[in-house]
Amino acid sequence: MSQVGKKVAVELFYDVLSPYTYICFEILTHYNTKWDNMDLKLKPVSLRGIMGLTGNRPPGLVEAKSKYMTKDLIHVAKYYGIPFRFPMDVPNVMFTKGSLEAQRLLTVVQNKHPGHLESLSRALFHRIWVRDEDITTDDSLTAACQAVGLQDLETKEMLKLIKTNEVKDELKAHTQAACNAGAFGAPTYVVHLKDGPITLFGVDRFFLLCHYLNQEWPGNETVTNNSKM
């Protein structure tokens, strides 16, 4: 039973700090252009905020789990043909530097330049999870904005905005909304079906999304989004 012309909204709550979310982002944005019944809505949130609100702890804190994840991420990325490389100093990138500035910037872009949200998110994901580049300083964020075609003036204005309480509060509100939808980590995606929303956690529940959207699971078909970079 296909629902021609009827799109299903899928909200992806994401933070560029999470490597599994990077893989999920690439998969969902890729199939959003291929499937005619999916309407992907990108929702930047703060992963650190979600962990704080729910009392969840990052999986990497258990040593054996962290060792496994360093291999698992490489295997999963390779399976989908997604470029992936660990930064040299993962604890520094993930736990010390974090992604608050980047997520605030994405929050502003979502409002002011929604057409650039996907490309800027990808640029920031790639800075961490492919090229081991910083995403915390104004210079780094400016470079990412430039790379996706945002004007210097627009970028300067946005960098001012991310220091305001309005934007900080907005990111907090979006993070709280993700938790209200049942999020306890990232990636979390909510499929808005006719008979109610379904919250899915983890890149590895993609096959269920396919099922709910009446799409065939594409297996290890290569995921490519480079054209939009």
Place this chain on the structure above:
Amino acid sequence: MGRVPKKVVVDFFFDVVSPYSYIAFELLQRCNVKWENMDLKLKPVFLGGIMAATGNQGPAMLPIRAQYMNKDLPRLAEYYNMPFQFNAHIQKLFFQKGTLPTQRVLGVVKKDYPDILESLSSDMFRRVWADNEDITCDGILKTACQKAGLTDTARDEVLSASISDTGKQELKNLTQQALDFGAFGVPTYVAHLDDGPKMIFGSDRLFLLASYLGHEWTATRND
């Protein structure tokens, strides 16, 4: 031509207390019928021992995550056409009596009666995750051993061996084996490939196992 394809040994470490192990076990049994190059070796372990040794915590310890699992598990079971029911005695199974007696029996059966290990494991999994049984009740293990085809004598031998020091040591050894491969929970599987063992965690990584063994994984509901 005419050469028998080399089989790949795949260890499956499990504890019947784990619902995701149940789903993985059911899926692996289906794969085992179709994949001629897989030599599946069932390895019962004690999940409590793995958690203690690695400092890991069960996902259900976090309330919001437990709420998610309450939806995720029935969804997966429905998707894969598996019988599934939450177990009303799970608190007792997790925190009081535990699955030690069951896992020890499975450990002894693995050593002494390997031919019935799969059917006994399947039966115990189903009792917990499909039939809502309290497997800590007296007599259940006895009944299950009989159902799996052990004679009365063999059954009694297995049950007394499971509470002996050697029986206990057997399960400890299997649990240690899992830890040595890097396990921090279950289900954990290890594919022994030519270029070394590959450890995989979770019922949702069978697509990787399939790719390592050269099989297509279509994630269809009857996979």
